[in-house]
Amino acid sequence: MKKIYLAILIAGLIQPVGFSQFEGYKFIDLTYDFDENTIFWPTEEGFKLTVQSFGHTEKGFFYAANKFCTAEHGGTHTDAPIHFYEGRQSVDEIPLENLIGKAIIVDVTMQCAEHRDYRVVVEDFLDWEESHGEIPAGSIVLIKTGFGEFWTDRKLYMGTDERGIEAVNKLSFPGLHPHGAEWLVNERKIKAIGIDTPSIDYGKSQLFETHVILGNNNIPIFENVANLDQLPAKDFSVIALPMKIKAGSGAPTRIIALMSK
Amino acid sequence: MKKIYLAILIAGLIQPVGFSQFEGYKFIDLTYDFDENTIFWPTEEGFKLTVQSFGHTEKGFFYAANKFCTAEHGGTHTDAPIHFYEGRQSVDEIPLENLIGKAIIVDVTMQCAEHRDYRVVVEDFLDWEESHGEIPAGSIVLIKTGFGEFWTDRKLYMGTDERGIEAVNKLSFPGLHPHGAEWLVNERKIKAIGIDTPSIDYGKSQLFETHVILGNNNIPIFENVANLDQLPAKDFSVIALPMKIKAGSGAPTRIIALMSK
Numbered sequence: 001m002k003k004i005y006l007a008i009l010i011a012g013l014i015q016p017v018g019f020s021q022f023e024g025y026k027f028i029d030l031t032y033d034f035d036e037n038t039i040f041w042p043t044e045e046g047f048k049l050t051v052q053s054f055g056h057t058e059k060g061f062f063y064a065a066n067k068f069c070t071a072e073h074g075g076t077h078t079d080a081p082i083h084f085y086e087g088r089q090s091v092d093e094i095p096l097e098n099l100i101g102k103a104i105i106v107d108v109t110m111q112c113a114e115h116r117d118y119r120v121v122v123e124d125f126l127d128w129e130e131s132h133g134e135i136p137a138g139s140i141v142l143i144k145t146g147f148g149e150f151w152t153d154r155k156l157y158m159g160t161d162e163r164g165i166e167a168v169n170k171l172s173f174p175g176l177h178p179h180g181a182e183w184l185v186n187e188r189k190i191k192a193i194g195i196d197t198p199s200i201d202y203g204k205s206q207l208f209e210t211h212v213i214l215g216n217n218n219i220p221i222f223e224n225v226a227n228l229d230q231l232p233a234k235d236f237s238v239i240a241l242p243m244k245i246k247a248g249s250g251a252p253t254r255i256i257a258l259m260s261k
Numbered sequence: 262m263k264k265i266y267l268a269i270l271i272a273g274l275i276q277p278v279g280f281s282q283f284e285g286y287k288f289i290d291l292t293y294d295f296d297e298n299t300i301f302w303p304t305e306e307g308f309k310l311t312v313q314s315f316g317h318t319e320k321g322f323f324y325a326a327n328k329f330c331t332a333e334h335g336g337t338h339t340d341a342p343i344h345f346y347e348g349r350q351s352v353d354e355i356p357l358e359n360l361i362g363k364a365i366i367v368d369v370t371m372q373c374a375e376h377r378d379y380r381v382v383v384e385d386f387l388d389w390e391e392s393h394g395e396i397p398a399g400s401i402v403l404i405k406t407g408f409g410e411f412w413t414d415r416k417l418y419m420g421t422d423e424r425g426i427e428a429v430n431k432l433s434f435p436g437l438h439p440h441g442a443e444w445l446v447n448e449r450k451i452k453a454i455g456i457d458t459p460s461i462d463y464g465k466s467q468l469f470e471t472h473v474i475l476g477n478n479n480i481p482i483f484e485n486v487a488n489l490d491q492l493p494a495k496d497f498s499v500i501a502l503p504m505k506i507k508a509g510s511g512a513p514t515r516i517i518a519l520m521s522k
Binding site for chain 1: 282283286288290292293294295296305306310313317320321322323324325326327328329330331332333334337343344345346347353357358361362363467468469473498500502503504505506507508509510511513515517519
């Protein structure tokens with residue numbers, strides 16, 4: 001029997017990555033489509049697709065191709081540290097190690113349902129830790145406000161469906177309090193953070209202090225993250241791969257979660 | 262001793278994904294930057310970034326943000342099956358299972374160095390199999406022509422640095438022969454394919470038969486894949502996450518490889 005256990009153990013250890021890495025896991029897409037309904041900041045034009053070809057060509061074959069224009073910050077996207085902090089990483093410079101790894105969900109849906117300008121505080125993280133243990137160093141922390149259910153209703157999701165600079169003062173949605181950001185960075189050494197709202201700072205923010213703290217510490221931020229209601233509190237991984245825009249302050253990003261079947 | 266083996270074995274089996282999935286692995290970025298030098302088809306304008314803000318605002322904080330315009334097909338990107346086959350998957354519809362998994366490299370650098378209009382044939386895959394065993398069903402196959410070393414020199418990389426429709430007839434670079442594509446699909450049940458050239462069809466193609474075969478079979482194609490010289494012939498995984506463009510015929514894509522340290 002001893003030999004059998006040993007054989008199984010060794011077989012488990014030497015499985016080549018290609019043949020075992022993703023077996024037994026399922027993928028969950030945490031990304032919204034980019035289309036004419038994708039939510040951007042009120043000052044941005046949104047995602048514009050132009051069809052270049054869709055149909056059969058003179059030579060007989062079918063051919064579809066498009067081009068598009070977009071702001072870096074809209075839909076499901078990454079804020080690179082440089083977005084709010086000079087001299088920090090641009091989106092192409094974020095190490096892949098910061099974009100991939102173990103993740104947790106901190107659920108503040110109740111708090112945000114009561115008060116749509118709620119800011120997540122240290123106590124919310126301590127509450128999570130009471131049930132699940134200390135947030136492991138190097139975690140990707142996803143904040144679930146429940147506002148994902150409002151997508152793509154701009155008024156419900158961000159507090160206003162108006163456009164332009166005037167609308168910015170009417171924004172209303174929850175975010176992460178600067179003290180919460182400082183604590184996650186300094187006390188729990190997180191490597192990235194995400195949220196199911198348009199911004200990690202709450203809608204009423206004037207100085208974007210949470211962005212500044214995270215940027216200064218080279219922590220990438222994922223915004224408008226989708227489908228957080230499909231994830232457990234822990235025991236899953238996240239892979240967030242932003243478009244590799246040279247010197248970009250952010251980029252459209254495909255984010256997925258990976259968990260045991 | 263039996264109990265110890267059993268304990269280790271069970272510990273190995275029940276490790277939660279978040280804490281073990283990526284430990285002991287390194288990531289290799291197979292993606293080129295998007296910037297003004299990124300190579301697009303001669304008929305396309307290329308990647309255009311517009312800086313909206315870069316500097317300190319009136320309120321005191323630093324703020325950087327950009328917008329950009331691009332064709333779906335340029336730089337490191339995915340061709341969705343619909344690109345050359347009506348009714349097949351658009352880029353947002355490609356199952357994540359087709360974009361992630363075990364991968365192999367088929368190296369045809371020698372053939373392409375001798376003849377820059379080389380097309381990869383079944384024999385090249387059989388040669389690979391003689392050394393490495395049968396290509397496993399469900400593989401992501403990456404073709405290494407060696408042309409990655411020419412990036413970003415358009416003349417060396419694609420045969421012409423001219424722009425516009427006239428330049429298309431001057432294209433010259435290697436690709437995959439339609440017979441090779443048919444064989445990979447039917448005999449080896451691959452789930453995706455990539456190449457380090459601007460197109461899976463060689464530069465002189467007029468009818469894009471290889472695209473048509475792969476599109477018809479809902480096989481996504483990755484083009485302008487970078488850094489294939491950093492990968493072994495097998496025993497690694499690929500994660501290719503395209504921007505989620507609704508009904509897109511393709512999209513800029515971040516592609517990475519994952520292998521044991």
